[in-house]
């Protein structure tokens with residue numbers, strides 16, 4: 150009898166947490182669809198616009214899901230995106246698009262790996278390491294460009310990374326679908342994903358079971374760096390330039406998206422699809438508020454409030 | 467073949483200059499249950515962690531099934547068929563039972579994890595063990611009894627032939643303990659050898675074939691259980707003759723006037739129903755009952771952790787509106803919780819900081835903490851409770867399990883409460899410390915405090931209680947005067963038939 154009661158409360162809790170983002174998403178979507186019927190909220194164009202605006206946050210949120218599920222945090226993603234947009238743009242100008250893509254990814258790999266090494270070898274808290282790295286990466290981007298934007302003139306690059314579309318489908322949408330699919334399968338269905346969850350759920354226990362928890366900590370931060378670099382390259386393609394400001398403040402939206410999606414800030418559980426929906430939810434709110442004609446100060450307040458309420462609901466046991 | 471399952475010889479180990487194991491020998495025969503006993507900090511867990519590859523020995527040799535081996539990691543140990551049921555569990559609360567059992571060895575199909583297959587194999591494992599556990603249950607939602615079964619299944623899934631159980635019963639209820647013993651016999655019949663660490667003498671005599679005693683990091687004796695008496699084992703553990711450890715010392719309590727604590731018709735959280743009793747100054751009230759009888763929940767409700775649905779709590783005759791633990795503490799009530807490691811200690815902080823945490827406000831002078839006085843008080847507790855630690859500045863994490871528990875007890879004594887509720891106060895504490903703690907309980911009561919002792923060990927309840935309340939299904943089934951109970955069996959019977 151007792152165990153059945155247990156089972157029920159367990160299911161309730163999981164359902165509640167997992168579905169919150171879905172319910173919230175649908176509810177807000179319907180709300181805007183009805184109230185903003187005449188402002189064109191539901192037009193294909195506007196919807197694609199939302200997708201385009203959220204795709205970059207969603208991409209980073211996929212990698213951040215792993216980071217948070219493993220019990221770490223990465224505050225440097227926005228700054229890495231900015232730095233990678235700049236290194237990509239500079240390299241394209243000299244050596245062409247292929248080298249540019251390689252340079253961008255390498256930037257993320259390097260910064261992410263340094264984060265990972267500091268956290269897992271020197272045993273520093275990821276919060277502080279990545280907070281510091283945020284400044285280092287952003288500052289480097291400013292320094293190597295003299296704070297000036299670096300235009301990207303390569304059409305092919307811009308088309309693939311963000312500006313173009315295949316038929317009616319924007320390339321950004323394709324990126325996010327691919328990244329989400331890979332992320333979801335890796336977290337749910339591979340030993341790596343399982344070990345990420347184990348590490349975040351109870352680091353000591355995971356270690357005693359034979360999980361190399363340091364390796365996991367290193368990998369989640371490194372991958373987060375690489376994916377943040379990809380996000381920076383998407384910014385660069387969409388805005389046809391590299392600039393140190395791209396991605397500024399994104400770390401907060403990304404973390405909010407992940408937590409909205411039902412991933413526990415204490416680690417041990419996480420949902421990639423939830424995080425992406427969380428990002429979309431934030432995108433829908435931003436878009437709706439703009440269409441409602443609110444001033445940007447009001448938008449920021451409402452957005453903050455919605456995140457607090459949603460996180461409060463999602464983390465209630 | 468009769469070669470030894472495990473032979474450890476001349477094992478020594480030091481931690482930052484302090485030697486905790488001195489050339490210890492230990493051997494395990496195939497298919498035997500071998501008890502490893504000793505006081506808190508004797509080195510039992512350390513010796514087993516060496517066998518498990520968590521630590522490496524400074525000196526000494528290990529042979530498994532007659533072959534000399536080097537065990538450098540838990541992984542190596544696993545490959546040799548050694549599985550450990552940890553004193554602190556090694557499960558991930560956010561994963562399911564099946565996911566935990568197959569962690570790092572997930573069955574796969576087409577490169578991806580196949581959870582269905584691991585659930586199926588988990589079901590089979592539990593069937594072999596004759597236990598019923600839902601493979602898809604989230605471990606964090608299960609009771610400790612199930613955690614343990616999951617741990618054992620996890621070891622068996624790794625083809626373990628040697629199981630190390632470090633105080634497996636300290637968090638189990640009587641019923642869970644009995645089913646664990648039954649399971650151990652089944653495993654033994656399958657040729658699996660078990661090393662069994664426990665502080666509970668009855669368990670050792672009930673389940674084991676041989677007993678090895680360690681004291682202060684040294685090997686003392688290894689004997690067949692059948693040729694030992696409980697007195698002999700206890701003497702070996704403490705190194706001197708202990709007499710009348712659990713003898714009842716009759717005390718005189720005036721049960722007149724206003725009770726210190728009175729509980730009237732208390733109901734809480736569905737697990738406590740209409741409970742009434744009173745506690746007088748200087749009295750020790752024992753609370754007995756089976757698992758799930760609501761003992762812990764009753765304590766939690768009185769202490770303000772769980773919400774009270776009906777009834778009232780009176781302290782010194784006055785209604786005490788206890789809504790949160792702070793209210794209870796302010797009213798002079800202290801609760802020493804059952805799950806001390808997680809509820810009672812900040813593991814990374816020092817012994818001193820842990821001991822002084824609840825009394826910090828009283829240590830302040832001009833807004834600053836009086837450190838010298840704090841250190842003196844902490845040292846006092848370390849001495850009076852015989853906490854084995856290098857200094858009061860050692861992080862609690864580094865203390866042995868039993869010594870950590872003494873720190874929690876000291877911590878609550880430091881608040882100088884009038885009413886002290888102790889939930890399983892001596893679980894995991896060695897025999898020497900047990901008598902010590904029982905002595906502390908008596909002294910506190912003699913000083914006029916009211917004490918409630920919740921315990922699954924009849925011997926312990928009988929040793930200190932003036933009265934015993936038996937709970938069943940959340941309600942008071944009987945209330946007995948200690949004088950009415952002559953033998954342990956009587957109490958046992960009263961609890962079982964409640």
Ligand SMILES: Nc1ncnc2c1ncn2[C@@H]1O[C@H](COP(=O)(O)OP(=O)(O)OP(=O)(O)O)[C@@H](O)[C@H]1O
Nearest residue numbers: 481486506507508509510511512864865866867868
């Ligand atoms: N990692 C460590 N660093 C420093 N000292 C340690 C460490 N681990 C254990 N010790 C010390 O080694 C001694 C033996 O500890 P151990 O945990 O083996 O005792 P035990 O016999 O298991 O005791 P208990 O019955 O209380 O669990 C203790 O004094 C403890 O403080």
Ligand SMILES: [Mg+2]
Nearest residue numbers: 511553866867
């Ligand atoms: Mg121990």
